[in-house]
Amino acid sequence: MRRRYFALGMAPAIASIAMVGLPTVGYGPARAAEGTLRVGFVDGPEGLDPAYAVVGASHQIIDLVYSGLTKLDNNANPVPDLAESWTADSTGTVYTFQLRAGVKFHDGTPLTADDVVYSFQRLKNPKTGYAYATQVESVAEVKALSASTVQFTLSKPTGPFLTFLAFPGNFIVPKHLAMSGSSLTSHPVGTGPFKFVSYSPDHELILEANQNYYVSGIPRLEKLDIKYIADDTERANALLGGTIDFASRVGAKDYDNIVATSGLAGTEKVGGRWFWIMTQDEKPPTNNPLVRLAISYAIDRQAMVDTLFFGHARPILGGPIPNWSWAYDKVTDIMPPHGDIAKARALLKQAGYPNGVQITMTLGSTWQNLVEQGPLIKAMLARAAIEVTLTSMENPRYMDLVWSKGDYQISNMYWLSPLADPDDFTYLNYRCGSGMNPQKFCDPKLDALLQQARYTSDKTARKALYTQATELILKEMPLVPTVTATMLDVFSTKVKGWEPMRTGMYRNLSEVTLGG
Amino acid sequence: MTRYLIKRVLGVTLSLLVASVLLFATLNVLPGKASTAALGLNPTPAAAAAFNKRYGLDRPLVAQYLSWIGGVLRGNFGKSYQTDISISREIARRTPVTLELTSCAALVALVIAVPLAFIATLGRGTIVDLVATAVSLIGLSLPAFASATALVLLFSLRLRWLPPGGYVAPTVDLGTNLKLMFLPALSLGFVSGGLLMRIFRTGIVDALAREYVLVSRSRGASRGRVLWRHAVRVASIPFITVGAMEVGAIFGGAVVIEQIFQLPGIGSLVLEGIETRDYRVLQAGALVITAFVMIANLLVDMIAAVIDPRLRVTTER
Numbered sequence: 001m002r003r004r005y006f007a008l009g010m011a012p013a014i015a016s017i018a019m020v021g022l023p024t025v026g027y028g029p030a031r032a033a034e035g036t037l038r039v040g041f042v043d044g045p046e047g048l049d050p051a052y053a054v055v056g057a058s059h060q061i062i063d064l065v066y067s068g069l070t071k072l073d074n075n076a077n078p079v080p081d082l083a084e085s086w087t088a089d090s091t092g093t094v095y096t097f098q099l100r101a102g103v104k105f106h107d108g109t110p111l112t113a114d115d116v117v118y119s120f121q122r123l124k125n126p127k128t129g130y131a132y133a134t135q136v137e138s139v140a141e142v143k144a145l146s147a148s149t150v151q152f153t154l155s156k157p158t159g160p161f162l163t164f165l166a167f168p169g170n171f172i173v174p175k176h177l178a179m180s181g182s183s184l185t186s187h188p189v190g191t192g193p194f195k196f197v198s199y200s201p202d203h204e205l206i207l208e209a210n211q212n213y214y215v216s217g218i219p220r221l222e223k224l225d226i227k228y229i230a231d232d233t234e235r236a237n238a239l240l241g242g243t244i245d246f247a248s249r250v251g252a253k254d255y256d257n258i259v260a261t262s263g264l265a266g267t268e269k270v271g272g273r274w275f276w277i278m279t280q281d282e283k284p285p286t287n288n289p290l291v292r293l294a295i296s297y298a299i300d301r302q303a304m305v306d307t308l309f310f311g312h313a314r315p316i317l318g319g320p321i322p323n324w325s326w327a328y329d330k331v332t333d334i335m336p337p338h339g340d341i342a343k344a345r346a347l348l349k350q351a352g353y354p355n356g357v358q359i360t361m362t363l364g365s366t367w368q369n370l371v372e373q374g375p376l377i378k379a380m381l382a383r384a385a386i387e388v389t390l391t392s393m394e395n396p397r398y399m400d401l402v403w404s405k406g407d408y409q410i411s412n413m414y415w416l417s418p419l420a421d422p423d424d425f426t427y428l429n430y431r432c433g434s435g436m437n438p439q440k441f442c443d444p445k446l447d448a449l450l451q452q453a454r455y456t457s458d459k460t461a462r463k464a465l466y467t468q469a470t471e472l473i474l475k476e477m478p479l480v481p482t483v484t485a486t487m488l489d490v491f492s493t494k495v496k497g498w499e500p501m502r503t504g505m506y507r508n509l510s511e512v513t514l515g516g
Numbered sequence: 517m518t519r520y521l522i523k524r525v526l527g528v529t530l531s532l533l534v535a536s537v538l539l540f541a542t543l544n545v546l547p548g549k550a551s552t553a554a555l556g557l558n559p560t561p562a563a564a565a566a567f568n569k570r571y572g573l574d575r576p577l578v579a580q581y582l583s584w585i586g587g588v589l590r591g592n593f594g595k596s597y598q599t600d601i602s603i604s605r606e607i608a609r610r611t612p613v614t615l616e617l618t619s620c621a622a623l624v625a626l627v628i629a630v631p632l633a634f635i636a637t638l639g640r641g642t643i644v645d646l647v648a649t650a651v652s653l654i655g656l657s658l659p660a661f662a663s664a665t666a667l668v669l670l671f672s673l674r675l676r677w678l679p680p681g682g683y684v685a686p687t688v689d690l691g692t693n694l695k696l697m698f699l700p701a702l703s704l705g706f707v708s709g710g711l712l713m714r715i716f717r718t719g720i721v722d723a724l725a726r727e728y729v730l731v732s733r734s735r736g737a738s739r740g741r742v743l744w745r746h747a748v749r750v751a752s753i754p755f756i757t758v759g760a761m762e763v764g765a766i767f768g769g770a771v772v773i774e775q776i777f778q779l780p781g782i783g784s785l786v787l788e789g790i791e792t793r794d795y796r797v798l799q800a801g802a803l804v805i806t807a808f809v810m811i812a813n814l815l816v817d818m819i820a821a822v823i824d825p826r827l828r829v830t831t832e833r
Contacts, residue, residue: 046554046598046792054555129555129563185600201599201606201797202788203683203780227682229778234681238778241672241680366791396793 035222037495037514039506040235040247044202044228049184050171051122054131056504059168059418063505064207064224065106066171066190069097069116069150070162075324076420076502078162082111082172082191083150092157092457099148103214105174106195113144118175120152134427135164138455157457160421167419168505193219193510202228219510220497232368239264239490245514246491246498248506251369252312258490266490268312269500270324272417272425273487275370277377277480278402279410281441285359286409290351292477295410297344298384299377302337304483308373312488316481319470320425324502326459327422329467334474344384356385362408363390364398370412377412403438411438414485416504422466423454430469430478441478520821528810535806536588536799540581543795543802550793554597571597571796584799593800598792603800606785611804613683614770614781617704618808620697621766624705628655629712629755636713637720637743648713655710660769664703664776671699681778700777704769708762715758719751726750753824760816764809 045058053062071081080086083097103111120142123130130136138161141153154161164170174189188196191214194207207224227244229235232251236258239247250258250266259266277295279286286292301315314323318332348356361378363371371392378388388410393401402408417424427450428434432442446469453465487504494515499508550573551564568574572583587594593603629652636648655663672680678695686693723729724747732742771783782801789798 044788047600052555126560126562127566129560129566131555133560183600199599199601200609200780201596201601202784203778227778229681231776234776234778237668237673237680238682241676243679243682395791 035514037221037224037246037509037512038244039224039226039509040229040238040244041226041506042228042230042235042249044205045199047185048188048196048199049178050119050169050173051128051130052185053169056416056418060506061205061207061226062168062171062188062190063192063507064194064509065188065192065196066168066173067192068166068168068171070165071507072163072166072420072501072503072505074499074501074508076163078166081166082116083165086162088457093154095152095154095161096145097150097152099150100214101148103191104212105177105191106189106210107174107177109174109176111172111174111191112147113150114147115172115175116150117142117144118178119172120170122173122178123170130169132167132169135167135170156455159454159456159459159462160419160423161457163419163421163423193507194224197223202230204228213510220513221509224509236490239492242492245495246489246509248489250488250490252308252310252485252488255312255488255490256310263493264490265493265495266488267498267500268486268488269502270314270322270484270486271500271502271504272322272420272484273414273504274316274320274322274417274425274484275373275412275414275482276320277410277412277482278408278439279477279479280406280408281439281478282406283409285351285353285357288351289476290347291353291357292480294344294347294351294384295381295386296335296477296480297340297347298381298386299480299482300337300339300380301335301482303380304373304376308369308376309483309485313483313485315483319473320429320481321422321466321470322425322484325420325422325425327463327466329463329470332467332470332474339380341383344386348385353385356387358387358389359409360389360391362398362402362411363392364395364402364411365392366395370414373412403435406438406440408438412482416487418503418505420502422462423450426450426466426469426473427454430473437478439478441476443472443476443478446472446476446478517821521818524814524817528814531810532803532807533585536585536803537581539799539802539806540584541577543798544577550597550795554792554794567597584796588800588803594796596797597794598797603797606797607782607800607804610780610782610785612685613779614767614774614783614805615808616686616693616697617700617770617774617779617781618763618766620701621704621708621770622763624701625708625712625759625762625766628652628706628709629716632709632713633716633720636717637724640721649717652710652713652717655706656714657710658707660703660707661772661776663706664699664773667699667703668776681776683779696777696779700773700779704766704773707769708759708766712755712759712762716751716755719754720747723747723750749823753820756816756820756823760813760820763812763816767805767809767812 043057045061046055047053047058048061050062050066053059067082069081069083070078073079082100082103084100086095086097088095099111099113105111120136120139122128123136124139138154138156138158139152140155143151145151171190173184177189178184193210193213195210197206197208199205205226209219209222213219229238232254235247236250236254238244255266258264279292281287305311305313305315315337317335317337321328361374363374365371374390378390381388402411428436430441431437431447431450449465449469453462453469456462456465487500489500491498496513496515498512501508551567555563555567572580591604593607595602632648632652636645639645668680671678678699682696684692684696729742729746732746770781771786774781774783775787782804785797786801789801
């Protein structure tokens with residue numbers, strides 16, 4: 001799945017500029033109108049219809065323009081949004097949602113239960129080809145009980161169901177527009193805090209405040225002027241130069257200098273932005289779990305944090321579920337932060353490679369932050385007698401060869417979980433035949449555990465299942481988790497009230513104000 | 517001259533048609549499917565089929581080409597696979613940006629090349645010549661993206677004279693537009709300027725050493741007259757020929773420069789098309805750039821033909 005949650009996106013290979021502490025004085029393009037926040041995002045969206053959007057850059061905008069039945073708070077817990085309240089029956093399979101009264105789409109049409117029913121029917125229709133269809137797999141029926149009441153019947157209790165409803169792909173679209181063939185992809189119409197105005201691909205997207213938004217006083221800004229600046233350094237420069245007020249996801253190398261600059265500030269949030277080394281689990285030598293474990297033990301995660309992320313990351317010492325998640329269990333933290341070379345060598349010997357192995361690491365050339373990991377990983381693995389040859393290729397070819405065909409030995413990737421539910425860190429990455437599993441790993445036992453954990457409603461029971469799954473994962477090491485990078489946003493100090501979100505979304509921009 | 521012009525215009529039209537076939541064919545053999553890029557890695561067969569049908573990708577390549585080129589000839593480039601936005605509208609919006617950037621860059625190249633060449637020639641062998649040649653050599657050897665980065669560091673972040681990037685249309689605010697255009701045009705034009713200065717300087721120096729120049733001088737023609745009537749005119753031909761080729765280099769360089777300075781031109785559209793395998797966007801952008809380069813070359817050739825009649829005589833036979 002070409003989810004650019006894991007992509008920083010295209011960036012011309014330009015030399016990095018050493019950042020120096022500079023005073024920020026506004027100059028440059030005509031001063032923005034009062035109440036207009038100029039934001040620098042990374043990649044431009046590729047389509048803004050929730051059902052068809054694939055990449056994170058699209059979901060970021062969909063999250064500002066549309067709304068779902070639920071939304072996630074700053075710590076990723078589902079809370080009411082379009083649904084004012086809900087009840088679940090004792091089996092955990094029938095949910096009845098009461099819709100908020102008086103909600104209108106941006107074209108002035110009132111939101112009704114019919115729109116909700118239609119939105120989910122569309123997601124379930126195989127012709128739609130919804131890229132995140134597994135999230136609505138267990139939704140068996142959606143029925144309008146009245147104009148403002150909707151009932152969902154699930155085929156089985158689904159733990160993250162309320163969280164899934166807060167995923168931008170599952171947001172509610174206006175039935176009358178979607179049915180009449182009008183393109184929500186190019187002209188999104190939702191019920192969210194901001195209305196779509198215009199988009200010039202990969203350059204600029206303009207949103208204005210939805211005056212009829214159902215939360216009074218929100219949004220506080222009049223307009224969002226979003227500039228797409230793919231290169232980390234250029235985005236940071238735009239903020240330093242005063243041509244934007246807010247820069248999302250700046251590079252770790254620049255963060256400390258930017259926040260030390262007078263007139264600028266930043267937020268650092270640990271979320272679901274995690275990195276891993278992918279292994280081809282069907283072909284030798286990485287089809288042997290001992291070789292994969294050897295790779296894992298050979299990695300000095302703390303060194304990655306210190307050198308590649310300048311401290312703005314945390315080593316992953318256990319499975320992929322982050323330590324802030326309710327499903328995290330400390331007993332699974334078994335990897336030493338600096339690795340264990342002796343153990344790695346012993347594992348390799350045990351795997352039948354007493355003289356070491358040679359493998360090729362394939363990198364997608366457009367992802368700066370992934371490419372720069374290559375040499376470090378090569379050096380770390382060399383200490384354990386795993387000799388790595390690095391090769392890189394242009395991204396579409398990389399996606400085709402590595403992700404579609406599984407034609408590689410090892411590679412690396414990262415992903416920003418937009419849901420922050422433990423399911424989102426495991427289900428797609430580890431299950432047999434999943435599109436997010438180019439390792440081609442397959443263990444029916446792990447599949448069963450992950451399936452059970454997803455389709456259980458009780459949190460305690462789910463947590464126990466995830467601990468079991470993580471223990472299995474650490475034995476098999478289907479992929480090698482390395483670090484969780486924090487999310488770094490920087491802005492002018494006149495931007496007030498910004499709260500970063502675990503999910504990496506930017507809906508909280510609706511609560512921001514611009515001071516003098 | 518008219519016949520020459522007609523022949524050349526026909527030639528350019530034909531070349532563009534050939535280019536369109538080549539573009540279409542090569543882009544379609546690139547690895548990575550459009551449906552995968554648009555729908556995610558593992559689209560359901562039903563969704564992939566619906567996508568292909570909607571954009572006519574289920575038809576043979578020849579039929580796809582014919583309907584595409586038919587649309588292009590009527591000014592309709594179709595819609596983007598990814599964003600569903602009209603490509604023609606996007607091209608119309610972005611063309612002025614790229615044309616402004618490349619014209620400004622060409623102007624920068626001339627402003628650097630011509631005076632430096634004269635200064636170097638007049639002070640041949642002196643420190644002036646050495647400095648002028650060194651400046652041109654720096655321009656020639658420094659890639660545009662590197663000088664762009666250095667210029668941003670100096671003028672935007674250190675001195676804070678100019679913004680580091682962005683775009684405002686000249687119709688909205690001409691002053692800001694020019695401020696924003698200055699660094700991109702400078703970094704892009706500097707490379708060609710360096711090369712052209714060397715060509716021009718060598719041409720003039722060569723011409724000045726010719727016998728007829730010496731004869732003119734010995735007959736009492738003034739130094740300025742000789743320089744202008746003989747040397748510059750003769751040196752202009754290689755200068756213009758290389759200049760015509762540099763037009764292509766400037767358009768090529770614009771793709772990267774637009775990206776660095778966040779200029780919403782055709783180049784950044786092409787890059788996005790490559791990244792997302794949005795063939796229609798890519799084909800449209802590449803074809804438009806090809807057309808610009810060919811038309812610019814045609815114009816330069818016309819100027820050369822005016823200066824040097826031999827060029828048109830040989831073609832007219």
